[in-house]
Amino acid sequence: MSLIASLPEIDTLSSSVFVKHERFEKFIPYHSHTKGQLSYVEGGLAYLQVNDKKYVIPAKHYFWVPQGVTHVLKIGHSGTVLRSLFFYTHDDDSHPFYSEVGIYPINDLLLEMIKYSESWYGHINPGEDQFLFLSVIKNILPEISNKRLPIALPFSENERIKPILDYLLLHISDSHSLQSIGYEFGISERSLSRLFQQTLATSFLQYLKLLRITRSIELMLQTDLSMNEIAYEVGYGSLSAFSEVFMQLTNSRPSDFKKHF
Template sequence: MKAQFEKISYKQSSLHAFTYKNTDFDAPFHFHPEYELTYIIKGKGIRYVGNNIQKFEEGDFVLLGPNLPHCWKNTHEFKGTVKSIVLQWNDDLLGKDWFEKDEFNNIKLLLKKASKGILFNKKYSKKIERKLTKIINKPPLEKLLCFLLLLEELYTLDDIEILTSVGFSANLNLKANYRIDTVFDYVKDNYNKKIKLEEASSLVSMSNEAFCRFFKKSLNKSFFTFINEYKINLASKMLIETNKQVSQIAYDCGYESLPFFYRQFQKFMNCSPLAFRKTYLKADL
């Protein structure tokens, strides 16, 4: 059974810094009391942070606060090894209330924003891989000092995106978190066909009505909104990376009605599928 609460072992270090490499990002939708800074070196798919769902690719650079549910999930289209750099630390990194000191005020403000999740602009994130690699490979004291300077630098960046909505509250307990992860895996494995509410609710042993209330309370969006958001994210990826016709992409993402697909795409992407594809083709010129 997949763990829903992640226990991070620090051994004797204040900062847990490592490179993750695997055939897949296999962690479930999980949470832990530590802050986390994650940089994606290789991999493409969907990133979940609280009630935020977005595509991710190489260069994705995110700072998360304590107990903020999250995971990265590869889409089926991505083939190959995934790789990321991860830094994790607790509130008592330098002792109790360390960021209340004047010299750490900027870091304190940065970490406060991290409670909602921060996505850094890719123009900056492309420059960060070398810095993060150096931090991982340095002796303990140098590692800590370089890390603090990195946090100070991140505070100065104004081109950031706050990931979760204002009303989101990360109040998932272990049982609820297991249910959400089960549903995520179900949608990931069945996005290319019609997903039935009855099947999803039965996976977590709930009635349809109870499941809908639970899902809306957990992610601040309905189950069917989540499904369409997931499918449209995949469709937008296919529009950029393949030459498939729009109708074929709609079918591949499980849409039986092309007009409904167009309405959903307009809803989530604020443009038509063809306009979306043309915009990205122009950007690559």
């Protein structure tokens, strides 16, 4: 049974942990559940859309979605297995971790523990041997999840700004400014600046930075381009300028970030 088909079943037992390891599921549309979700995409890139933000989930990272949060998950072509654990929530108030969406680098311990549950499926209930093992996973998450990936790209279906966002992505390597984009779309600089703040709650320049760094992470995982080539591909005139912004947004140098993979 696919994860999409399993969604109604996940919430039927509130005290259980629901286990699902799914192959080849590439797109899971808007949904929510009353359990907290821990998921790891094996083999590649994934995208998580929550409300008005899109998160890039690089290889060797996992994500947590709190109970009741509506989201969309899209898995890139290189992703092979979606490993998900849906946890009971009666103890979620024990730590702030459980109430926040987050993307984190996986460590060997958590990866092996998640893989250990590969042969299990469905509800694991209190009193079962597997339940104790799974509860340990949930309990250690706040301790091991201390390096959250801070990249989240604002998103909007607003009909005025969506063509502008599409244009920026399509021409990401070009030089852009409020003046040039305003001219392209027949909007004054002031109106364009206000549109970004009102629909995305961020400035034009900050959005452009986030877009470029998000795209650079995709290129690191999906291509064999050198770091210099990636810098130019996403619109930076030099590797040093690209590295400075990358460090500012991720707390890591691009070369160090790529080494992790």
